[in-house]
Amino acid sequence: MNYFLSIILIFLIFEYILEIISKYYNLRSLKTNLPLEFNNFYSQKKYTLSQEYTRENIKFTIYTSTLNLLIMISVISFGGFNYLDLFLRNFNINNDVFLGVLYFVIIILFNTILSLPKSYYSTFYIEQKYGFNKSTKTLFVSDTVKQIFLSMIIGSIIIFLLLSTYEYIGQYAWLFCWFFLSIIIVLMPIIYINIIAPIFNKFQKLEDGTLKEKIQYYSQKVKFPLSEIYIVDGSKRSSHSNAYFTGFGSNKRIVLFDTLLKNHTDDEIIAIIAHEVGHYKKKHIVTNTVISIFSIGIMFYLLEFFIKNQLLFDAFKMDYISNYAGIVFFSILYSPINVFLSIVLNAYSRKNEFDADKYSVETIDDKKNLILALKNLSVSNLSNLNPHPFYVFLNYSHPPILKRIEAIQNLK
């Protein structure tokens, strides 16, 4: 067997087994006794509900991962990538860049359509059953249509530019692509908040009042360059809550989900904002951006060696060699490195969460409200209080809630 094909298949299966084992452990580590920390906070009934929610979600993702694995292996073994290529070549498009854009667009579309039943079931059965879903079928359809159009437009532009570079520049194409994608990574938060997010949600400035005064007072105290505070209507789709901020230099915006305002006291919200400010002050956001730029640099450099590798094309049963298909195949070959990277980055991110909690406690000079906020968040999100350490190691970007509370309590 072609050794690229062996590597790809072995890894796809290995990754799948790893996932199933970690999920199995996670299911087994669900405990029926309410942790002491949450006494008087969670009713036994609601706690049991949170475990059913976790159990149902894990089981559902086991089914979808199994299905995805089977689809991927079938597409590869039956030469699906070649059939698509041959089909598009029938149209006599004599330009490899356009051919490549079409190739990618169809793959993206195929992926989106495949994921539709999954997100429909998750939204209207699981989230609905546990009272999280606030979305309607009309909203779901309009979201889907918008998402497909957006991913087609943004995807086509990026792919067009990347493929043109490989087609016309040749030798140093990887450097240009790296540079170009780095700019996108840096600008993406701005593009997201100004162009993409408003397509899906309404943003309103926070009205004057005690909460606004408290936020402003806090940002002045810690010298955080806050320009605006926005409320986003997250409750339109789901009752899960969140807070984040975006912007460059002295122009920072804080965005709060309306659900956050509903479920938390002003002081808890300040503690959450202080945690977000902590990420900024401790340079986590800058570091993360630098890490992603660095890692895509390595990826583009490695791509050079594989983009027109005959053996790699044989693995996918291709009749023709092309840059666009080479990029698709390389991205599949690269996935073990991605899995490894995400484990390392998750560990780093968990460490950063502890640091941001510490910053919040130190600058507010109070542990109580952050702990309350974390407890309220996990109760209202029905978070799993006892995830298995192996599952956390593989998947969690945030430490389990009880570990965070413990770390906060141990702070001086």
Ligand SMILES: [Zn+2]
């Ligand atoms: Zn955080």
